Amino acid sequence: MSYLDLNYTPSSGDLVCEFYYEVEGIPHLEAAERIAAESSIGTWTALTTMKDEIKRKLAPKVFYHDLESKTAKIAYPQVLFEEANMPQILSSIAGNIFGLKEVTHLRLLDVIFPEGIVRSFKGPKFGIEGIRDLTGIKNRPFIGTIIKPKLGLNAKEHAKVAYEAWVGGVDIVKDDENLANMKFNPFSKRIKETLRMRDKAEEETGEKKIYMPNITAETLEMLERARLVKENGGEYIMVDILTSGWASLQTIRNAGLDRVIHAHRAGHAALTRHKRHGISMKVIAKIARLIGVDQLHIGSFGVGKMKGSPDEDLQYKAVLEEEIGLRKVLSVASGGLHPGIVDDLIKISGINVVIQAGGGIHGHDEGTRAGATAMRQAVSAVVEGISLKEYAENHRELKIALEKWAPEKLR
Amino acid sequence: MSYLDLNYTPSSGDLVCEFYYEVEGIPHLEAAERIAAESSIGTWTALTTMKDEIKRKLAPKVFYHDLESKTAKIAYPQVLFEEANMPQILSSIAGNIFGLKEVTHLRLLDVIFPEGIVRSFKGPKFGIEGIRDLTGIKNRPFIGTIIKPKLGLNAKEHAKVAYEAWVGGVDIVKDDENLANMKFNPFSKRIKETLRMRDKAEEETGEKKIYMPNITAETLEMLERARLVKENGGEYIMVDILTSGWASLQTIRNAGLDRVIHAHRAGHAALTRHKRHGISMKVIAKIARLIGVDQLHIGSFGVGKMKGSPDEDLQYKAVLEEEIGLRKVLSVASGGLHPGIVDDLIKISGINVVIQAGGGIHGHDEGTRAGATAMRQAVSAVVEGISLKEYAENHRELKIALEKWAPEKLR
Numbered sequence: 050m051s052y053l054d055l056n057y058t059p060s061s062g063d064l065v066c067e068f069y070y071e072v073e074g075i076p077h078l079e080a081a082e083r084i085a086a087e088s089s090i091g092t093w094t095a096l097t098t099m100k101d102e103i104k105r106k107l108a109p110k111v112f113y114h115d116l117e118s119k120t121a122k123i124a125y126p127q128v129l130f131e132e133a134n135m136p137q138i139l140s141s142i143a144g145n146i147f148g149l150k151e152v153t154h155l156r157l158l159d160v161i162f163p164e165g166i167v168r169s170f171k172g173p174k175f176g177i178e179g180i181r182d183l184t185g186i187k188n189r190p191f192i193g194t195i196i197k198p199k200l201g202l203n204a205k206e207h208a209k210v211a212y213e214a215w216v217g218g219v220d221i222v223k224d225d226e227n228l229a230n231m232k233f234n235p236f237s238k239r240i241k242e243t244l245r246m247r248d249k250a251e252e253e254t255g256e257k258k259i260y261m262p263n264i265t266a267e268t269l270e271m272l273e274r275a276r277l278v279k280e281n282g283g284e285y286i287m288v289d290i291l292t293s294g295w296a297s298l299q300t301i302r303n304a305g306l307d308r309v310i311h312a313h314r315a316g317h318a319a320l321t322r323h324k325r326h327g328i329s330m331k332v333i334a335k336i337a338r339l340i341g342v343d344q345l346h347i348g349s350f351g352v353g354k355m356k357g358s359p360d361e362d363l364q365y366k367a368v369l370e371e372e373i374g375l376r377k378v379l380s381v382a383s384g385g386l387h388p389g390i391v392d393d394l395i396k397i398s399g400i401n402v403v404i405q406a407g408g409g410i411h412g413h414d415e416g417t418r419a420g421a422t423a424m425r426q427a428v429s430a431v432v433e434g435i436s437l438k439e440y441a442e443n444h445r446e447l448k449i450a451l452e453k454w455a456p457e458k459l460r
Numbered sequence: 461m462s463y464l465d466l467n468y469t470p471s472s473g474d475l476v477c478e479f480y481y482e483v484e485g486i487p488h489l490e491a492a493e494r495i496a497a498e499s500s501i502g503t504w505t506a507l508t509t510m511k512d513e514i515k516r517k518l519a520p521k522v523f524y525h526d527l528e529s530k531t532a533k534i535a536y537p538q539v540l541f542e543e544a545n546m547p548q549i550l551s552s553i554a555g556n557i558f559g560l561k562e563v564t565h566l567r568l569l570d571v572i573f574p575e576g577i578v579r580s581f582k583g584p585k586f587g588i589e590g591i592r593d594l595t596g597i598k599n600r601p602f603i604g605t606i607i608k609p610k611l612g613l614n615a616k617e618h619a620k621v622a623y624e625a626w627v628g629g630v631d632i633v634k635d636d637e638n639l640a641n642m643k644f645n646p647f648s649k650r651i652k653e654t655l656r657m658r659d660k661a662e663e664e665t666g667e668k669k670i671y672m673p674n675i676t677a678e679t680l681e682m683l684e685r686a687r688l689v690k691e692n693g694g695e696y697i698m699v700d701i702l703t704s705g706w707a708s709l710q711t712i713r714n715a716g717l718d719r720v721i722h723a724h725r726a727g728h729a730a731l732t733r734h735k736r737h738g739i740s741m742k743v744i745a746k747i748a749r750l751i752g753v754d755q756l757h758i759g760s761f762g763v764g765k766m767k768g769s770p771d772e773d774l775q776y777k778a779v780l781e782e783e784i785g786l787r788k789v790l791s792v793a794s795g796g797l798h799p800g801i802v803d804d805l806i807k808i809s810g811i812n813v814v815i816q817a818g819g820g821i822h823g824h825d826e827g828t829r830a831g832a833t834a835m836r837q838a839v840s841a842v843v844e845g846i847s848l849k850e851y852a853e854n855h856r857e858l859k860i861a862l863e864k865w866a867p868e869k870l871r
Contacts, residue, residue: 292707
């Protein structure tokens, strides 16, 4: 049977996938049909159990194909998918097809989810607006830090570094992605100590301060940790969405915890990095938004230690903010950031972003508090329209940071 | 600080990773240290918050490096990891490191988990022995089928096809990976109808028959579906472990449901397929075993429609059966299998395997029942040491199957 229909125009009820793929031994167009079959109702041989009725109602259509860009687009009737079941959707459109013998490379470039699927998920509970309301921070980027070293501090030391960062000027303090319930730093003790120091920092600065404890673990354990955060007055939870997985993320989102969900994406680059295979970050961002994270790491807009480019990261940001009837997700820039790149970063990202720096704050020559101050000064400079160089003239923490990480900005 | 120590011998308490990687702009060996840092306690710049004590106790060691094979081995002290928390472990050793700018390709080839980590997970509840006890099938491979077409049958039709397969000679009937709770085939109705037909097939054949319903969904929904299976007398549940994610798989395993867990791996090839990047199937098999699946898809030993080779798949099988103090996981061969490859397959795999054929059964010219019979005949032939050709002489279902899919075996 054929899945090809180049005259077909997808309906609003279709789920549409765009694939990049390379083939071996069969024509490129034929492979598109193989992909369509394996991701829906077909298999490698004709079936005695197949019926015309099924083909008519359920067969997807390859409606676009381009040999030069090696791409094809496939429209799937929504009925092939279970609403509110992301694992099922992915087992179809991002499942066995990656292993087909004749398809040597395959990349899921984009997915357009039909409204019926979008509406079946909760989406973000807070999103950009909810986070701005919660924090009262309206007209500038958020400043975040990750407690460093990634591992090794005990609960009290962790809370102390967090405190230093907050009073220095940081809004948001985040656990690192590999810090969970550790022998040297138990989860329960850490959040109690750190939220206590948050209260102290709020009192001293008169500003709203945020702590994002990493609850990443087995699902029920995550729920338990999220409840503990709530009980102790934390407004945020952090989940490593790819190493935990979509099923558990959805459980956390659906649990009615009323906490802001910060999504870390450790491991995404195993899937997203190479352009000829895997799943694009754009697709991952769309899925995370549907399920309902409030903040998502999308890269450092080409200015940090991680692979990425301004154009790519802006594409992800656009996906997090496009109008699809769900709240907008706040973009998090992270990875090798420091005060010296803040001007370049904001020029690209705009103010709806968390600028999250670990080493770029705790690596400051005068320590965490001064590093936080330097970062806040850099953000203030940009928001006030003053160059980092000029601002550094009478802001010594910023000057020290620039001397260390971006001496060219002082010239 | 340096993470290099080529004289170091890993202790039994270390978690050891083997990485393949390629670099750009920095020496290969230096990149190994970058990987070690980012996956443990370090970052891109020196930290004022770092202490000698932390370095001494927590720093991993790059203890092996080979420029030719582009590999390095890193030993991590166990204290860097939370016991029984696979997402945390992966956020460390398979997390941010995939995105490091200077490391252009990275593949996690192997992980040796220390005993303390292994013991913290439950491992398989049943494993090969438990499944042999449950089914009473002792001295031959298991024969499985997937209901086809993948999607489109209603609950009654689904149950009917399952029945045909069972009475034809199949032991195990499995839902396809994209069949969940569908509008045209609701989960609850499907499992009731299908388990009812299983009872009928058991009565008629006098053999134990197995149904593996796909419970893949959001975590709590999966638990609910698993309970429904249990209530209706099903002994097995099927989970798509990669699209659901490790956190939810662990929740299912830990829930005390006392069901055999069949693990489908849709989407694995997005991570595993290309040898220069991602995560090896070997690592995925090890993780699945630790968490506690009883059966795992590992490929078709190079004889089916999916990418794979006998050597590779045997490596995965070895991982599922090696002595590590946990029950052994039963290997599932699947993807483009039919009666004509059964002799080749068993020669490679041995009898501890589920031979799972979808199209290779339902595509039989005389339908599902005859297809199941042909497959059972092929297995009987091999177990009895008779060639498929000779056995086909007085087993017409097998003969028809061979004529269609493997005419060369009749010559």
